Amino acid sequence: MSNTGFTTQIVHYGHRTDTEHGAVHAAVHPSTEYTYHDAHDLAAVFQNRKKGYTYGRTGTPTTAALEAQVTTMEQGNGTVTFATGMAALNAVFFALLRHGDHLIASKYIFGNTNSLLMTLENFGVELTLVDATDVAQVQAALRPNTRMVFVETIANPGTQVADLKAIGDVCQAHKLVYVVDSTLSSPYLRPGRDFGASLVVNSLSKHLGGHGNALGGAVTQTGLYDWADFPHIYEQYRKDDSRTWGLLQIKKKGLRDMGGTLSSDVAHRLAAGAETIALRMDRICSNALALARFLDTHPLVERVQYPGLDTHPQHQRATEFFGGLYGGLLGVVLKDQADVFECLNRLRIVALATHLGDNRTLVLPAAHTIYYEMGAERRALMGIPDNFLRISVGIEEEADLIGDFAQALADR
Numbered sequence: 001m002s003n004t005g006f007t008t009q010i011v012h013y014g015h016r017t018d019t020e021h022g023a024v025h026a027a028v029h030p031s032t033e034y035t036y037h038d039a040h041d042l043a044a045v046f047q048n049r050k051k052g053y054t055y056g057r058t059g060t061p062t063t064a065a066l067e068a069q070v071t072t073m074e075q076g077n078g079t080v081t082f083a084t085g086m087a088a089l090n091a092v093f094f095a096l097l098r099h100g101d102h103l104i105a106s107k108y109i110f111g112n113t114n115s116l117l118m119t120l121e122n123f124g125v126e127l128t129l130v131d132a133t134d135v136a137q138v139q140a141a142l143r144p145n146t147r148m149v150f151v152e153t154i155a156n157p158g159t160q161v162a163d164l165k166a167i168g169d170v171c172q173a174h175k176l177v178y179v180v181d182s183t184l185s186s187p188y189l190r191p192g193r194d195f196g197a198s199l200v201v202n203s204l205s206k207h208l209g210g211h212g213n214a215l216g217g218a219v220t221q222t223g224l225y226d227w228a229d230f231p232h233i234y235e236q237y238r239k240d241d242s243r244t245w246g247l248l249q250i251k252k253k254g255l256r257d258m259g260g261t262l263s264s265d266v267a268h269r270l271a272a273g274a275e276t277i278a279l280r281m282d283r284i285c286s287n288a289l290a291l292a293r294f295l296d297t298h299p300l301v302e303r304v305q306y307p308g309l310d311t312h313p314q315h316q317r318a319t320e321f322f323g324g325l326y327g328g329l330l331g332v333v334l335k336d337q338a339d340v341f342e343c344l345n346r347l348r349i350v351a352l353a354t355h356l357g358d359n360r361t362l363v364l365p366a367a368h369t370i371y372y373e374m375g376a377e378r379r380a381l382m383g384i385p386d387n388f389l390r391i392s393v394g395i396e397e398e399a400d401l402i403g404d405f406a407q408a409l410a411d412r
């Protein structure tokens with residue numbers, strides 16, 4: 001099974017597990033608590049001596065099935081799911097970092113993650129934001145107390161492609177935890193372990209689930225990092241293989257203590273959605289490239305940021321990393337004479353909404369919406385001008401999408 005293709009493995013995942021009645025989907029388990037006939041077994045499960053379930057906050061058989069599916073896609077050694085991508089990121093940072101630690105993060109990241117990092121700073125974590133498209137900047141930011149490096153594979157919303165492999169090498173040389181947010185590329189374009197990541201975060205709300213009907217997040221441990229090199233693993237989690245300790249701590253702190261748990265119903269919806277990720281991504285990526293090329297030559301467009309265009313600063317790198325697929329997100333800067341709101345209001349098919357990785361194409365004026373709260377200065381640092389449109393391309397027919405943007409941007 002392990003040498004079969006990506007989708008073959010995912011859709012036949014159910015056949016390899018012991019589902020009841022030969023069901024192809026894992027059952028949706030609504031139980032809050034799980035009982036045991038023998039109190040010894042109950043104690044053994046609590047003490048991590050035996051596999052099993054105790055209380056829904058720390059997971060159910062349904063979330064476990066989704067976790068196994070994501071682990072397969074990411075080729076990792078384990079996954080923990082959360083209620084949202086942000087809950088997953090919170091669990092990683094708060095379970096592993098302490099007051100006085102230094103975190104190096106890309107300055108090109110999702111706005112809410114940027115906001116979360118500011119909160120971390122208030123808890124005493126030292127933060128350096130760098131241009132992660134250049135490994136030299138990561139290298140130059142290293143301090144004796146650096147514990148972790150965080151980057152997005154393809155950045156939301158600017159589409160910068162981090163120097164993922166070279167940063168992985170730096171992290172390995174310095175024994176740093178390397179966290180890669182793979183939401184925009186997804187494991188279909190490339191599993192995070194190929195870049196040397198220790199942990200891979202995916203917002204399951206986006207490409208993994210794909211249908212705009214469920215929120216979720218996941219942290220996958222690749223097995224490349226030896227947690228014996230990390231000073232903040234609590235004694236009680238330093239058991240068995242040291243390449244598994246980090247995820248156990250993330251699960252205990254992130255789910256048990258912080259409680260950002262995914263429900264079984266939602267886990268089932270995400271797992272069903274994820275089965276078609278390869279088909280959806282192929283279509284999304286080809287639509288996105290066609291739309292990027294169309295907008296790139298449009299007289300009202302100042303520039304298009306999309307890794308598939310050869311004018312993109314990391315185009316070569318993106319091609320090398322992702323084998324000719326470039327994701328579904330476009331950053332489009334309109335010329336000053338264009339009225340951003342007017343153009344958006346003329347769209348007939350494309351929906352005005354925040355979100356990405358959906359079957360539907362969505363667009364929003366980033367500076368006025370998701371990046372409004374952070375203010376002009378931080379927006380400038382992150383490269384988000386006032387007339388920046390974030391377009392998340394869907395699976396509609398290519399001609400319909402291009403036609404809709406053509407009529408919305410046409411002279412009247």
Ligand SMILES: *Cc1c(COP(=O)(O)O)cnc(C)c1O
Nearest residue numbers: 084085086110156183203205216
């Ligand atoms: C959306 C997003 C998240 C957060 O995911 P939610 O499921 O919406 O909480 C994290 N990282 C990136 C890159 C995202 O695009």
